Amino acid sequence: MIIKSLELADFRNYDSLHIEFSEGTNILYGDNAQGKTNILEAIYLSAITKSHKGSKDRDIVNFDKEEAHIRTYLEKDGIETRVDMHLRKNKSKGIAIDGQKIKKAAELIGLLNVVFFSPEDLSIIKNGPAERRRFVDMELCQLDQFYLYNLNHYNKIVNQRNKLLKDMYFNPSLRDTLNIWDSQLISFGSKIIERRKLFVEQLNEIILEIHRKLSGGKEDLIICYEPDVMIEDYSNILNMNQEKDIKLKQTSTGPHRDDFCFKVGNIDIRKFGSQGQQRTAALSLKLSEIEMVKKITKENPVLLLDDVLSELDSNRQNYLLSTIGDIQTIITCTGLDEFVNNRFEIDKFFHIENGKIVNKNTGFTDSSI
Numbered sequence: 001m002i003i004k005s006l007e008l009a010d011f012r013n014y015d016s017l018h019i020e021f022s023e024g025t026n027i028l029y030g031d032n033a034q035g036k037t038n039i040l041e042a043i044y045l046s047a048i049t050k051s052h053k054g055s056k057d058r059d060i061v062n063f064d065k066e067e068a069h070i071r072t073y074l075e076k077d078g079i080e081t082r083v084d085m086h087l088r089k090n091k092s093k094g095i096a097i098d099g100q101k102i103k104k105a106a107e108l109i110g111l112l113n114v115v116f117f118s119p120e121d122l123s124i125i126k127n128g129p130a131e132r133r134r135f136v137d138m139e140l141c142q143l144d145q146f147y148l149y150n151l152n153h154y155n156k157i158v159n160q161r162n163k164l165l166k167d168m169y170f171n172p173s174l175r176d177t178l179n180i181w182d183s184q185l186i187s188f189g190s191k192i193i194e195r196r197k198l199f200v201e202q203l204n205e206i207i208l209e210i211h212r213k214l215s216g217g218k219e220d221l222i223i224c225y226e227p228d229v230m231i232e233d234y235s236n237i238l239n240m241n242q243e244k245d246i247k248l249k250q251t252s253t254g255p256h257r258d259d260f261c262f263k264v265g266n267i268d269i270r271k272f273g274s275q276g277q278q279r280t281a282a283l284s285l286k287l288s289e290i291e292m293v294k295k296i297t298k299e300n301p302v303l304l305l306d307d308v309l310s311e312l313d314s315n316r317q318n319y320l321l322s323t324i325g326d327i328q329t330i331i332t333c334t335g336l337d338e339f340v341n342n343r344f345e346i347d348k349f350f351h352i353e354n355g356k357i358v359n360k361n362t363g364f365t366d367s368s369i
Contacts, residue, residue, distance in 0.1 A: 010062035024347035228257035
């Protein structure tokens, strides 16, 4: 699947935009704060239904407007698909595929697989567990509809259980209903634990060789799943922690507290790795994500690189660019020097300036190319 074109209306700093992409490498370049990342955000929204920044719909809509629109044209095997997304400040988003409105956002996920790589991702190893869980969840939600279903239900149950724990402070008789939520929590939580365990096993099959190449054959990287609770102990521990949960007014046990350990040899590089080791491991992780999508879906993902090259040294830059190959890639950067210096082939480039695309060769300014 490739992205043929993208249209925006009242999205972030774009009043209107029409851009047609090459199926190869596309460069969006220009000064900072001109709107380059906003284009990648719109593509990500079209694939995942959520912003990679975690932004709410009302924050994405143009400041003085009430609604924003994204229209994405996709193509696979010569067949074109149109995805329309309608963002509103005060209502839930509307989504249609080829003009047919879908009832649940989950119906869109998996149609277009994307891998988003930003400078923030280079810190995924040293940051907290929430960032690592988010990486795993976003990847699995693209690849496994059952995981998406189970995760959505699990998160709702955690929220409802937490509300119950708070309400019990004023109405202790509500405790009788706690076991009902606990049984559902265990049911959906166990499925999440099982799938995360399998995902880490699949990821380790891919990441080992990639990291060896990136580190010049010096390091072997292993990812270890650290579940907050084992499935066989889930019921007992949840029951044991009921008093603590009531006191804290929140659920203290379950996969929403999982973590993932990254080891080079016997060293936990989350805590004891150098910045170079952590960045190399993060790059290995993102490159493995590409291979994972290929392996499971039998399709190439669309690769979105948000100003990440400026954060990598020349060796890592070269390795990343050499692995892109036949993948449709959309890259943002402030200049073209690194691509020229590396003699990297650019199929199409766009100069972004203040929410518009500028044809650099002619100096012509328009909202489309």
